[in-house]
Each structure stands twice: as structure tokens, then as C-alpha cells.
Amino acid sequence: MTSVDMSGWSCPAPLRDYPRIVLGHGGGGVLSAELVEHLFLPAFAPRSNAGAALADAAVLEVAGARLAFTTDSYVVRPLFFPGGSIGELAVHGTVNDLACRGAWPVALSSGFILEEGLELAVLDRVARAMGAAAAACGVRLVTGDTKVVEHGRADGLYVNTSGIGVVPPGVDVRPERARPGDRILLSGPIGEHGVAVLSVREGLEFGGDLRSDTAPLHGLVAAMLAASADGVHALRDPTRGGVATALCELAAGAGIGVEFTESAVAVPPAVDAACGFLGLDPLQVANEGRLVAFVADADTDAVLAAMRAHPAGADTAVIGTVTADHPGLVVARTAFGATRIVDRPLGDNLPRIC
Amino acid sequence: MTSVDMSGWSCPAPLRDYPRIVLGHGGGGVLSAELVEHLFLPAFAPRSNAGAALADAAVLEVAGARLAFTTDSYVVRPLFFPGGSIGELAVHGTVNDLACRGAWPVALSSGFILEEGLELAVLDRVARAMGAAAAACGVRLVTGDTKVVEHGRADGLYVNTSGIGVVPPGVDVRPERARPGDRILLSGPIGEHGVAVLSVREGLEFGGDLRSDTAPLHGLVAAMLAASADGVHALRDPTRGGVATALCELAAGAGIGVEFTESAVAVPPAVDAACGFLGLDPLQVANEGRLVAFVADADTDAVLAAMRAHPAGADTAVIGTVTADHPGLVVARTAFGATRIVDRPLGDNLPRIC
Numbered sequence: 232m233t234s235v236d237m238s239g240w241s242c243p244a245p246l247r248d249y250p251r252i253v254l255g256h257g258g259g260g261v262l263s264a265e266l267v268e269h270l271f272l273p274a275f276a277p278r279s280n281a282g283a284a285l286a287d288a289a290v291l292e293v294a295g296a297r298l299a300f301t302t303d304s305y306v307v308r309p310l311f312f313p314g315g316s317i318g319e320l321a322v323h324g325t326v327n328d329l330a331c332r333g334a335w336p337v338a339l340s341s342g343f344i345l346e347e348g349l350e351l352a353v354l355d356r357v358a359r360a361m362g363a364a365a366a367a368c369g370v371r372l373v374t375g376d377t378k379v380v381e382h383g384r385a386d387g388l389y390v391n392t393s394g395i396g397v398v399p400p401g402v403d404v405r406p407e408r409a410r411p412g413d414r415i416l417l418s419g420p421i422g423e424h425g426v427a428v429l430s431v432r433e434g435l436e437f438g439g440d441l442r443s444d445t446a447p448l449h450g451l452v453a454a455m456l457a458a459s460a461d462g463v464h465a466l467r468d469p470t471r472g473g474v475a476t477a478l479c480e481l482a483a484g485a486g487i488g489v490e491f492t493e494s495a496v497a498v499p500p501a502v503d504a505a506c507g508f509l510g511l512d513p514l515q516v517a518n519e520g521r522l523v524a525f526v527a528d529a530d531t532d533a534v535l536a537a538m539r540a541h542p543a544g545a546d547t548a549v550i551g552t553v554t555a556d557h558p559g560l561v562v563a564r565t566a567f568g569a570t571r572i573v574d575r576p577l578g579d580n581l582p583r584i585c
Numbered sequence: 586m587t588s589v590d591m592s593g594w595s596c597p598a599p600l601r602d603y604p605r606i607v608l609g610h611g612g613g614g615v616l617s618a619e620l621v622e623h624l625f626l627p628a629f630a631p632r633s634n635a636g637a638a639l640a641d642a643a644v645l646e647v648a649g650a651r652l653a654f655t656t657d658s659y660v661v662r663p664l665f666f667p668g669g670s671i672g673e674l675a676v677h678g679t680v681n682d683l684a685c686r687g688a689w690p691v692a693l694s695s696g697f698i699l700e701e702g703l704e705l706a707v708l709d710r711v712a713r714a715m716g717a718a719a720a721a722c723g724v725r726l727v728t729g730d731t732k733v734v735e736h737g738r739a740d741g742l743y744v745n746t747s748g749i750g751v752v753p754p755g756v757d758v759r760p761e762r763a764r765p766g767d768r769i770l771l772s773g774p775i776g777e778h779g780v781a782v783l784s785v786r787e788g789l790e791f792g793g794d795l796r797s798d799t800a801p802l803h804g805l806v807a808a809m810l811a812a813s814a815d816g817v818h819a820l821r822d823p824t825r826g827g828v829a830t831a832l833c834e835l836a837a838g839a840g841i842g843v844e845f846t847e848s849a850v851a852v853p854p855a856v857d858a859a860c861g862f863l864g865l866d867p868l869q870v871a872n873e874g875r876l877v878a879f880v881a882d883a884d885t886d887a888v889l890a891a892m893r894a895h896p897a898g899a900d901t902a903v904i905g906t907v908t909a910d911h912p913g914l915v916v917a918r919t920a921f922g923a924t925r926i927v928d929r930p931l932g933d934n935l936p937r938i939c
Contacts, residue, residue: 240706246705250705252699252700252704252705253701254733254735255733257699270712271712274712274716276725276726288728289692291691291749293652293691293751294651298648298749301694301728304730306732337645337647340654342745343658345610350604358625358629359628373643374642375629376658377621378937379611380740380743381608384739386734389698391696391747579733
């Protein structure tokens with residue numbers, strides 16, 4: 232790609248095993264985290280601490296307002312799948328990253344990279360899905376950009392959405408606020424997005440009517456904050472890398488221990504069957520309409536009731552607690568009463584899932 | 586790419602000649618504008634007016650502040666070129682879109698799409714260029730995302746940067762404020778970015794020491810606004826499609842006529858030679874560190890002096906005026922005293938230039 236002399240460059244130690252990008256660097260697991268910590272953070276913010284990379288969105292004081300700001304590129308394959316398309320995903324994913332900082336989404340951008348030869352009908356369908364999803368979320372797509380690359384230099388289309396949200400006064404939702412004693416709530420059954428995408432991609436039939444769970448979560452979060460603005464400590468939407476990655480990142484980033492009961496995590500039978508067939512752990516499969524909440528023990532009943540009263544959280548369950556024991560570790564209690572340590576995937580079990 | 590049934594879809598009339606994406610849809614010219622007007626705007630904002638798409642950035646009232654918000658994806662090929670790289674471009678381009686609304690840039694996001702197999706040394710060099718450019722601009726890279734696609738599904742790397750800026754009180758810079766009598770100022774010589782990129786891409790030597798003009802413009806804009814906050818009516822950075830496209834879009838969008846003197850537009854000899862060789866019009870070649878300003882006649886001397894006193898505007902020239910004659914048209918006065926109508930390119934003379 233370039234004749235630039237890179238001979239003087241040496242890979243930071245944790246990246247040394249992979250001197251070239253592998254799919255796993257985009258998987259949201261250990262390799263993704265290493266890239267952020269050892270390459271992007273030193274390049275972008277040499278003097279900041281690494282914790283800044285932990286949250287789903289940045290929160291900034293701008294002209295007297297507290298704004299949340301986030302970005303995500305979407306490269307899901309195929310573009311259309313049961314329950315949605317890259318269009319809904321691009322709106323919901325960015326809205327949800329804002330919601331996970333307690334912010335109310337206000338405006339989105341869209342940046343398309345199109346492959347020469349893409350049918351306009353496909354682009355139109357994706358754009359309409361984005362427009363409809365944004366309207367349903369009450370958020371505006373206010374600015375955009377389109378680039379085109381030669382045939383064979385993309386895969387139909389990729390789209391980036393960035394988003395701005397407003398953090399209401401009194402709200403302070405961030406990973407570092409999770410603390411021992413917090414209860415851990417999961418807003419519904421897991422794995423549907425990842426398995427739905429995989430089913431069309433690989434031409435597999437897993438039975439049942441499996442659809443992506445893609446959905447916006449800002450309404451649910453607003454209901455939770457209305458129940459207890461102070462008691463909702465930390466939120467995470469378990470997308471790439473699934474619930475396992477969300478819990479592990481929280482545990483490592485906040486220096487807390489996490490314990491949860493495996494049987495409390497609802498896995499739909501079709502997801503369970505597909506994961507068994509494919510050798511996947513449902514805990515590591517991507518969701519796009521679920522959240523994990525770390526809530527003060529005293530506020531759990533109120534927040535749980537608010538979540539169950541909201542359509543996006545009707546099946547919320549309390550799955551575990553935060554402990555001062557084993558900081559940084561996530562431990563699952565199995566159906567047999569034993570415990571096992573849960574880890575993030577190294578890389579990418581399901582590439583291009585979002 | 587997909588088995589989805591599109592048989593019911595019919596192309597909007599102005600798009601019908603190109604039912605598939607061609608490189609020209611990303612060129613910033615007529616085809617790009619048609620895509621925005623007839624596909625994206627109806628999908629994203631069915632009831633808004635098309636003028637919203639005209640500006641380089643959106644300006645929103647958010648929690649009492651006036652924010653500018655913009656996005657751009659960068660797909661330049663090659664990644665490194667004389668005078669810069671995709672990293673500087675990704676920072677300067679987005680900073681400049683904010684500046685062209687009179688906003689002071691505050692925060693940027695970065696969304697990478699990486700091709701499997703990319704050398705980490707290349708990514709590191711790009712990231713460091715972004716970090717250094719952002720630091721030099723006084724703007725923070727606060728949030729990011731990384732996706733990886735299979736080898737052959739991208740071209741090394743693409744990056745999206747979105748940006749937030751604050752519009753100072755009393756500042757209202759937008760295309761619609763350009764009006765008859767305004768003077769048109771151009772901040773320096775044109776075409777260097779496009780020709781510098783092309784020279785390395787095609788292995789051509791155009792002589793001289795031609796380098797991309799990539800540079801941030803927010804400091805220059807702040808100096809202009811300090812000279813006359815109200816007199817700076819409209820700004821445009823002439824990137825894809827060059828000065829011709831910037832002028833034509835302004836003329837069409839604001840319903841004004843533009844007249845300028847060709848000889849007042851400085852074209853460096855190396856750019857002129859390269860364009861002659863390649864059959865390009867320098868007016869249609871991309872710049873990344875220049876701006877076109879529409880300034881109230883009475884304020885022109887003050888704004889011109891402020892621009893020339895700033896390093897990014899030392900070579901500013903008054904190139905023309907806004908007229909009530911021929912609204913929507915751009916007319917150039919040639920060296921021989923004749924006039925010619927200047928138009929946007931249809932598509933892309935120089936694909937993947939930014």
C-alpha cells in the first residue's frame with residue numbers, strides 16, 4: 232500500500248504477536264482493547280489515563296452543557312438480516328452508546344463509504360431504515376458525508392454514525408461508579424442479534440423465528456433514571472463480545488469483582504441450539520437491544536420495577552452482584568453450584584456482526 | 586450482495602442514469618448532490634428543506650449552547666503523500682468544516698475501518714499523525730471505534746472523524762447569508778492537495794516541491810470574525826470538486842450570482858503544469874487548507890487585512906463579487922476580457938482525493 236519506510240518502528244510489547252491487523256482486532260475482545268490501550272491512546276492522548284477508553288461515549292462540558300459524544304462504524308455482513316439491517320443498527324448502536332452514559336440522544340451524523348457498483352435500491356433501503364429508526368428514536372440525522380471507493384475496495388457499503396446527547400443534571404453514569412454491593416441487572420434474553428445475523432450469513436436454519444434484538448435503549452434508560460437518578464451507577468450495552476465482554480470490561484476498568492448466576496441469564500432455545508452447533512458461548516455473542524446495569528442495592532427494586540414496566544426491559548432479571556473479592560474478575564455460578572471464571576474472547580468469534 | 590427483493594423500487598428521476606453507484610457519486614459534484622437531494626434527504630428528513638444539506642456542518646441549539654456538528658469519512662489513496670497523510674487530513678478536514686460555520690472546534694471522534702493484514706506500523710503512523718494534528722489544533726480526540734473487515738474488503742484503512750464545535754455568540758456564518766455586493770476572498774493558491782496526491786498515486790513528477798496544502802483553518806476564521814463578526818457572511822473550504830464546486834454550490838444554494846476574475850485565482854506553476862498534462866481544470870482540483878469567504882463589501886478591507894496577517898491566509902486575494910444578475914450561476918472573467926460560465930464537475934476527476 233505504501234513505500235513509506237517503517238523500519239524504525241517497533242511494535243509495543245502487547246501487540247507484538249500480531250504485527251498485522253487480524254479480524255480479532257475488531258472483535259471487541261482482548262485484541263481490540265490492546266489496540267486501544269497500546270496504539271490509539273498513546274497516539275491520541277499521550278498524557279491521559281487509559282480509563283477514558285472504557286466508556287461507550289465521552290462526556291464533555293461544552294458551553295455550559297454536559298454532552299455525550301460517541302462514534303461507531305458499521306460493517307455488518309449481510310446488510311439485511313432477520314429483524315433489521317445495517318440501517319437500524321447504525322441508529323440504535325449509537326443511540327445506545329449515548330444512553331449508556333445516561334444521555335438523551337439529540338443528533339446523529341451519517342458517513343457512508345460506498346462500493347462502486349452498489350445498487351442504488353440497496354442504498355435507498357438502508358437510508359430509509361436509518362431515517363425511520365431515527366424518527367422512532369426522536370433523534371435527527373443532521374449532517375452526513377458520502378465517499379465512494381472502487382469495486383473490490385469495500386463490501387457494498389459501510390456507514391459510520393456519530394451521536395450527540397445531553398446528560399441531564401444529576402445523572403452520572405459511568406463504569407467507575409460500579410461498586411461492591413451493586414446488583415447487576417440484565418434487560419432481557421441474550422444472543423439473538425449475533426445468531427440471527429449468522430443464520431443468514433451462513434445459510435443456517437436454527438429453527439424458530441430468531442430475529443435480531445436491535446432496538447433503542449434510551450427510553451428504557453430514562454425510565455431507570457426516573458426511578459433512581461443516583462442509584463444507576465453504570466450501564467453497558469453488550470454488543471461485540473457479548474455479556475461476557477461487558478462484564479469483564481466493567482470489572483477490569485472499575486477494579487471490582489463480578490459474580491453472576493448463569494441460570495439467571497435467559498438464553499432463548501434457538502440461540503442455545505445454534506451456539507451448541509457452532510461451538511459458541513452465548514455469553515460472548517453480540518446483542519443490540521440489551522443492557523447490563525449496575526445499580527445500588529437499595530435502589531434495585533425501584534429500578535427493576537421501572538425496567539419491567541418498559542417494553543424494552545419487560546424480561547429484566549437480576550443476574551448477580553458486585554463484590555470486593557477478586558477485583559477485576561468475573562465469576563459465574565453454574566447450575567451445579569460450582570463457579571467458573573468468565574473471560575473475554577481473545578478476538579472475534581463472529582466477525583462483522585455490527 | 587443480498588437476496589432482498591428490490592423489484593418494487595424505482596429510481597428517483599435524477600438518479601435514473603446511474604442505478605448503481607459510480608465513483609462520481611463520491612466526487613462532490615453534481616452526482617454527489619443528486620444523491621443527497623434525491624436519496625438521503627427524503628430518507629432522513631422527509632419534511633425538511635433541501636437547504637439543510639448545503640452547509641459544511643449542522644448548527645444546533647443543544648442545552649442552551651449553539652453547537653456545530655459535522656462528519657467526514659476519509660478514503661484517500663495513498664495513505665501518505667507529500668505534505669501529509671490521511672491522519673492530518675482526517676483532523677483538518679473536520680476542523681475546517683466546523684470552522685466554515687464560524688465554530689471553534691472542541692472535540693473529535695475517530696472511527697477506523699481496518700483491512701485485515703494492515704501493518705500495525707502503518708496504523709500507528711496514521712494514529713500519531715492524527716494525534717499530533719489534533720494537538721496542534723487544540724482539539725481533543727475523545728471517542729473512537731475500530732472495525733476490521735476481511736482482506737480485500739477495504740484498502741488498508743478508512744477513517745471517519747466527526748466533530749463538535751461551539752459557535753460564538755453573534756456569529757452566523759452560513760451559505761444563505763451571501764448576498765449581492767459581497768466580496769469573494771480566496772485564502773491562497775489552489776490545487777496543491779489534489780496534485781500532490783495524484784503525483785504519488787500515479788508516479789508522476791510534476792517538478793518543484795509540490796506538497797498538499799492540508800492545514801487547519803479555525804485560527805484564520807477566528808481572526809476574520811474578530812475583524813468583523815457580522816460581515817463574514819459565508820465560508821466554504823473548497824475540497825472535493827475544488828473552488829468551482831464551492832462557488833457553484835454557494836450560488837445555487839443561496840440563489841445568488843457569482844462573478845470572479847480568473848487571473849486573481851493563484852495557480853502555482855507546478856499545479857498549472859500538472860493540470861495541463863492531465864486535462865484537469867485547476868478550479869476543480871481539491872484543496873485542504875484553503876477557504877472561500879463571502880464578506881460584506883464594507884468589511885472587506887478589515888477582513889482581508891486580518892486574513893493576510895494570519896499564516897494560513899498570507900496570500901489571500903479578492904477574486905470576485907456577488908451579483909443579483911444571473912442567480913445560481915458562476916461566471917469567470919478571463920484574461921482576454923471575455924466571460925465563461927463555470928460549472929461543477931459531474932462526478933469525480935480525481936477519485937479518493939480525501
